Amino acid sequence: MLQGWCETMPQCDQNSVCSTETRALTSEEHIKLQLQNKRLVSEHQAAKLELNAKRYWDLFYKRNETKFFKDRHWTVREFEELSIDGNKSQAPKVMLEVGCGVGNLIFPLIEEHPEMYFYACDLSPRAVEFVKSHPSYNENAVKVFQCDITTDEILQEVAFESVDIVTLIFVLSAIHPNKFHQTLQNVFNVLKPGAVVLLRDYGLYDMAQLRFKAGHKISENFYMRQDGTRSYYFSIEVLGNLFVKAGFExxxxxxxxxxxxxxxxxxxxxxxFVQGKFRKPT
Structure with missing residues (x-):
């Protein structure tokens, strides 16, 4: 199944290892996963989590403000498209960050790429306001807006086939699996032909997945955190199939x-983690 899925291996930093294999579980870890199935989130509670997803993320940013995430300078090491050392005459001119949070990715990039224009969106209105209040926020360089990427709202703010690069950094995992396909279709629609999606997210058997107790599992590899936000843990097989079905290479x-x-x-x-680069065909 993996044949043809990796034209190139991404550059991992010295503290990381890239692989097409997840890690082998110990017998104790297998038991932990089995215990999670003893008590699942009820259908009623799962529906409530979906209905109130925006509210739970807004409360997350109310509690943590701008202090939870560090600036994501690592993205320029992991993705050559974001590196300042790239050929600027060939560099992407327009970027969209989906799930921008409080701006930990876009503000370091704005400093490195003053020649680019950035769109940034988040489900949480409070996160969007934090971005707008950032001292480096400049409407000539970035447009930030509240948006539910699982709907076609994005096309009200970003023109069809107008974006050179989209980032999905720990975003897809927060979305209900039933909405993965529509989300990627919406991303596909705003990308120019030949443009790319850069993704990093939670991988199958990450330690955070193994730590969930019974009563937190919603469905296969999909969990509820204590604060009501949710997280899905991807295998590269699932991730690759999702993008291929949405039309990507x-x-x-x-x-x-x-x-x-x-x-x-x-x-x-x-x-x-899972990390990938996916291209809209020309």
Whole structure:
């Protein structure tokens, strides 16, 4: 199934390993996954989580403001399209960040790419207001707006086939799996032919998935956090199929293996992400 899915391997930094294999689970970890199935989120509660998704993310930003995420400078190392060292005459001119949060990705990029124009959207109105209040916010360089990417609202703000690059950084996992296809179709519609989607998200058997207790699992690989937000954990097979069905070509699609190490607390836990680059055919 993976044949032809990775034209090129992405450049991993020295603390990461790229692979087309997720990690093998221990017998204890298998038991943890089985225990999650003992009590699932009820259909009524799952429907309520979906109905109130915007509210839960708005409450997340009310609690955490701009302090939860660090600026994502790593994206310029992982994706050559975002690097300042690229050929600027060939560089993308218009970028859309879906799920911009409080601007941890776009503001570092604005500094590196003053020649580009940025669209940024988020489900949370509060997150959008944080972006607008950022000291580096400049309406000549960026347009930020509230939007539900699972609907066609995006075309009210961004013209059809007008964007050179779209980023989906830990965004698709927060969306109900039933809406993955429509989300990618909406992204497909705003991209120019030959333009790309850059993605990083949670991978299958990431330590965060294994930590969920019974009562938090909604459906296969889809979970509810304590604060009402949700997270899906992707295999590269599922991810690749989603993009192919939405009309994309797969340039690369791999697992990123990292370790979170805290010597003070004697912690050493494996993190697994999926990372991919997907192109709209010309």
């Amino acid at each position: 797969v340039i690369n699609n791999v697992y990123i293996h990292r370790r979170t190490i805290n010597k003070k607390e004697d912690l050493d836990v494996p993190r697994i």
